[in-house]
Amino acid sequence: MSKRLIARLDIKGPNLIKGIHLEGLRVIGDPAEHALKYYHEGIDELIYLDTVASLYGRNSLNDVIRRTASEVFIPITVGGGIRTVENAEELLRCGADKVAVNTAAVNRPTLLVELAEKFGSQSIVLSVEAKRVSAGRWMVYTEGGREPSGIDVIDWCIQSQERGVGEILLTSIDQEGTRRGFDVDLIKAVTSAVNIPVIASGGMGSLDHLDDLFLNGNADAVAMADILHYKRKTLVEIRDYTIGKGLPVRRIRSQ
Amino acid sequence: MRAETIGVIDYGAGNLFSVGRAIEYCGGSPLIISDPDDLAKVDRLVLPGVGAFGAGINHFLKKGFLPALQEFITRERPLLGICLGMQMLFSSSEEFGTHEGLNLIPGSVKKIDCGNQEFKIPCIGWYPLNRSLDAEAHQSFNTPLLKGVQIGDAVYFVHSYAANPTNSSNIVATTSYSSRSITAVVQRDNIYGCQFHPEKSGEIGLRIIKNFLEV
Numbered sequence: 336m337s338k339r340l341i342a343r344l345d346i347k348g349p350n351l352i353k354g355i356h357l358e359g360l361r362v363i364g365d366p367a368e369h370a371l372k373y374y375h376e377g378i379d380e381l382i383y384l385d386t387v388a389s390l391y392g393r394n395s396l397n398d399v400i401r402r403t404a405s406e407v408f409i410p411i412t413v414g415g416g417i418r419t420v421e422n423a424e425e426l427l428r429c430g431a432d433k434v435a436v437n438t439a440a441v442n443r444p445t446l447l448v449e450l451a452e453k454f455g456s457q458s459i460v461l462s463v464e465a466k467r468v469s470a471g472r473w474m475v476y477t478e479g480g481r482e483p484s485g486i487d488v489i490d491w492c493i494q495s496q497e498r499g500v501g502e503i504l505l506t507s508i509d510q511e512g513t514r515r516g517f518d519v520d521l522i523k524a525v526t527s528a529v530n531i532p533v534i535a536s537g538g539m540g541s542l543d544h545l546d547d548l549f550l551n552g553n554a555d556a557v558a559m560a561d562i563l564h565y566k567r568k569t570l571v572e573i574r575d576y577t578i579g580k581g582l583p584v585r586r587i588r589s590q
Numbered sequence: 591m592r593a594e595t596i597g598v599i600d601y602g603a604g605n606l607f608s609v610g611r612a613i614e615y616c617g618g619s620p621l622i623i624s625d626p627d628d629l630a631k632v633d634r635l636v637l638p639g640v641g642a643f644g645a646g647i648n649h650f651l652k653k654g655f656l657p658a659l660q661e662f663i664t665r666e667r668p669l670l671g672i673c674l675g676m677q678m679l680f681s682s683s684e685e686f687g688t689h690e691g692l693n694l695i696p697g698s699v700k701k702i703d704c705g706n707q708e709f710k711i712p713c714i715g716w717y718p719l720n721r722s723l724d725a726e727a728h729q730s731f732n733t734p735l736l737k738g739v740q741i742g743d744a745v746y747f748v749h750s751y752a753a754n755p756t757n758s759s760n761i762v763a764t765t766s767y768s769s770r771s772i773t774a775v776v777q778r779d780n781i782y783g784c785q786f787h788p789e790k791s792g793e794i795g796l797r798i799i800k801n802f803l804e805v
Contacts, residue, residue: 336767337715374792379716408612410746410790430607432790455641457712457748501712532714555710585716585744 336532337583338549339379339556340573342563343536344369346415347386349395353564356512363564367402373563374407376570377587381411382435382504382534382558384462386479388416397429404430414462414504415479420449427454435460435504438477441484441491444498451499460534461500463488465521466508473521480508488521489528502532504558510538512561517544522552534558542568542576549582593619594803597632599659600624602649603639603674612789616800626658633667634803639674643683643699643751646674647691656692663694668780670735670802676776676783677753685751695778697755704768716744716791717765719774724758733762734805735775735782738797745774745784745791745798752785780805 344366345352351366363369370381381403385396393416400413413426414435423434434454440447440461450459464480465473465488473488492503505525507518517538526533532555535548539562548554562568577584596618598609610620613636621632629635639646650656662669671679680691683699691699702711720741722730731741747765753773755761763775765786776783782802788795 336709336713337717339715377792404608405611406615408608408615408789408796409792428607430611432605432608457640457714502714530710532710555714586718586742588740588743 336555337585338554338577339534340570340577340584341380341382341534341556341558342370342373342378343382343384343558343560344564345384345386345560346396346399349399351564352386353560354512355561356514366399369564370403370407373570374409377574378409378570379585380409380556381407383411383413383415384435385413385415388479397425400426400429400431412460412504414460420446420453423450423454427458433458433460433502435462437462437464440495441475441477441486444494447495447498447500451501456499456501459500460502460504461492461495462504462506463492464506464508465518467518467521471520471524473524476508480506480511489524492525492529496529496531500531502534503529504534504536507537511536513538514540514561516540517548517552519547519552522548522554526553526555532556536560542573545577545582546580549577593617594634595619595621595632596803597621597623597629597635599629599635599637599655601639601646601653601655603641603646605638605640608787608789609636609638609672612796612799613803616796616803618803624653626654629655629658629662633665635662635667635669636802637669637671637675637678639672639678641674643674643677643685643691644687644689646678647689650678659692663781666780668802668805669782671781671783672789673749673785673787676785677751679776679781679783680753680755683751694781695755695760695776695783696757697753697760699751699753702750702752702767702770702772704770709768712748712750713767714748716746717767717786718742718744719763719765722758722761722764723771724761730761731763733775733777733782735777735798735801736763737801739794743794745786745788745794747786749785753783
């Protein structure tokens with residue numbers, strides 16, 4: 336199975352932002368400009384997450400998607416505050432290929448069925464924010480990772496697959512922004528439980544963190560933010576590293 | 591020089607806008623066609639599509655596109671089917687029951703079976719294009735649609751079903767999942783098909799779309 340290198344861009348209003356663990360959020364710059372840069376550097380896919388996600392003021396997000404879709408010809412996933420089928424339709428019309436849902440699906444799981452039936456499973460990504468509860472157990476958090484739901488992550492992933500989601504974007508709240516590596520136990524627990532692709536997010540510090548993630552955790556893709564936005568590694572370095580490890584990532588001619 | 595108008599059929603199976611944007615980027619002028627009569631206005635046509643075969647064919651037929659498409663085919667003008675659009679070009683599919691296709695290229699559409707439990711369906715990701723391994727497919731990779739594309743260039747696939755053309759001479763390029771050969775590009779005269787999404791395959795995909803605007 337081919338492994339994908341994905342850039343995750345968190346958006347607040349018109350800005351690309353990124354949190355650093357225990358330090359808060361920083362504005363990085365213009366989201367569409369960064370997306371275009373990553374596209375030209377060879378990223379496989381993009382994920383935009385709207386961190387404000389309120390009912391109002393979604394115009395800047397729609398604009399970002401439209402701008403990106405007019406000049407970036409790889410799959411684009413958009414999430415953050417999607418509550419209804421109409422919200423999803425609007426984003427798909429602006430140029431998103433897939434929509435990612437978390438809170439609204441936890442509050443009303445039938446939404447996943449409705450989305451999959453209308454747009455097809457390949458367009459629906461379940462976004463899971465997972466926090467460790469005890470050894471081998473994690474809880475689903477909603478509202479951008481702030482609210483405990485009381486729901487077990489593995490159970491939730493299995494049920495959501497049955498409801499028709501096509502992929503899972505799995506973020507470790509414990510590891511996010513720490514640069515200490517992924518929660519590979521979490522990734523492995525989910526990849527073992529479902530048959531759909533799992534995109535791992537949260538914790539990438541150095542290139543060798545990818546070894547454990549792909550070889551042990553069996554992730555199908557990695558969503559990177561910090562390491563790209565803070566320019567700690569280039570995409571060429573990341574891709575060359577994974578190819579060097581014998582991982583089935585896309586090879587790009589003359590880079 | 592005015593950009594040529596490229597018809598993009600809207601039969602309710604999604605994802606038109608990406609295809610339209612890519613055509614525009616490549617110098618064409620996309621015309622989203624919801625009225626079958628408008629097929630007579632274009633000399634180059636794209637049949638996009640995502641989702642299930644049965645639903646796709648049913649929508650296509652219900653909107654009355656079949657006679658207009660058949661007329662387009664008699665004019666021998668270029669047609670490009672993408673993903674579900676490519677699968678619909680064939681004779682039949684076994685997705686969620688047996689369905690008849692448009693029968694423009696003989697063959698059937700079957701579920702991908704790699705005989706490998708670890709291989710996830712739908713298959714999502716970038717996979718490299720290769721020749722057809724069949725001796726009969728002497729035209730393999732030798733098509734104007736793939737001008738400038740090299741063996742090994744990767745494109746973006748997302749599908750659970752794959753086409754099995756009856757005549758291997760219709761297979762122009764393949765990819766492979768877990769050593770199982772998968773039909774990636776087909777051609778029969780002026781009818782082309784890509785199982786992958788050229789509008790989502792970066793520079794390689796845009797090259798393919800540009801080639802289609804010129805075949």
